[in-house]
Amino acid sequence: MTMREAANNFGHELLWQVKTGDEPIYSTPIFAIFSNGQRVVIYQSWDWYLYVRVAETGKLVWRYLFGAPNYGRPQAADVDGDGKVEIFGASHDGHVYCLNEQGERKWFHSNLYYREGSGQVSSASEWGITDSTKDWAANSFLRMDGKHAELAIVSGAGAGQKRKISGVDTATIWVEEAFDTLPDTTSAYEIHPFHESDVYYQHAGQLVEEADAWYLYTTSFDNQCVKLKASTGELIWKFSSLEQNEPFPSIVDIDGDGKLECLFNSIDEHVYCLEAATGKLKWHNHAGFGIDCFGSYADLDGDGTLEYIINGRGGRTLYLDGVTGETKYTSTDWSVWATSETNSRATAFDYGPGKKAVVFGGLAGFVYCLDGQANTLWRTYLAANMRGSTIVMDIDSDGEQEILVPDMMGTMTILNPRGKEIGQIHVKGGIEGTPLVGDLDGDGKTEALLTSLDGYVSLIRFT
Secondary structure (H helix, E strand, C coil): CCCCCCCCCCCCEEEEECCCCCCCCCCCCCEEECCCCEEEEECCCCCCCCEEEEEECCEEEEEEEECCCCEEEEEEEHHHCCCEEEEEEEEEEEEEEEEECCCCEEEEEHHHHHHHCCEEEEECCCCCCECCCCCCCCCCCCCCCCCCCCCEEEECCCCEEEEEEEEEEEEEEEEECCCCCCCCCCEEEEEEECCHHHCCCCCCEEEECCCCEEEEEEEEEEEEEEEEECCCEEEEEEEEECCCCCCCEEEEECCCCCCCCEEEECCCCCCEEEEECCCCCEEEEECCCCCCCCCEEECCCCHHHHEEEEECCCCEEEEEEECCCCCEECCCCCHHCCCCCCCCCCCCEEEECCCCEEECCCCCCCEEEEEECCCEEEECCCCCCCCCCCCCEECCCCCCCEEEHHHHHEEEEEEECCCEEEEEEEECCCCCHHHHHHHCCCCCCCCEEEEEECEEEEEEECC
């Protein structure tokens, strides 16, 4: 591993390093403590495996083989109250998995197409079929650009016919072109996605402990956001947008009504705010650009209510009113717009007494810091594009927070709150996921776990 220390107060040492394989690691790793007291780090890899390693040494505890490459962030918690941690991972094979501490599968949840994309016709008309066993969510199988899924009659009357779907109404699928031969109760059907990627899961989702149980909220490239009971995988509700949803949801009482909301961002250019209990839509905001970046939230302007903060493909940062969903503030600095696309989540932090700010990186190589009204406080050029989210924490316990910025050239740059570079850590491959930072090995010091596109995982201690 090639590493150099910048002239600063942040020395570092490599504690351990392992090469997972020849495939890249895009994952954002997580930390957990197993029932036997073992401290572990958990990450997913493009080589189809989810890995669990001992935090102190990097030794492999176990790995679990999925059915396709794995991209995003796992989750872990004791969700059934038995004193043992469950691990949740997601894969491009179209499933979200729940594993026990031994790496054995407890349950899995399938995407919309695998779960609800086939059946037997109950009745039909010239322009559609009905399956009385189904309860499809509005907008299922549809796309905002008209690239809707295809309904195929695979057996019985009308077999061999394929029609583009034009609409969905609870148990009925409507098609754009009339059937030549009317399907009937002898007819079986399948629904085929327009894009191969429409079945992908990127991230395991967001685990939340609520009053009655633990729940997992997850999004997928099948357009859906779903709520699952984390102990069993039971589907509680489902909601469909009109495009792929990469970012995992944020679960927070965003409007201050004492109840949780589920917020997620979509490539269909909208932010959706749902009642967490029911999945009912409370508000949505048309951002005007596709959003494949995670959202964040804070009371940025000091008015006592939360703002929801988004970046996306439009090169702008928006602060949304948590109560109404309306855009309160928009970044206006031409340099922010010039990035054209921002995949890094805006991280909120305390900028000064009574003041909040957000910081994020962009694909044009700049790190931006915006104030509570989305005005640019400073920007720093790092010369490399940034996809992983920034981290803000006091890593040297001096009472002042530092900003850690991973980039696609394999550098994690350390900035002070005013944007001045005060340190760097280098690894061989680019860092696309967000590093895991904290006291991971239990020694009272701060470590950073870095995963990289060359297949390495490295634990580095700040000295």
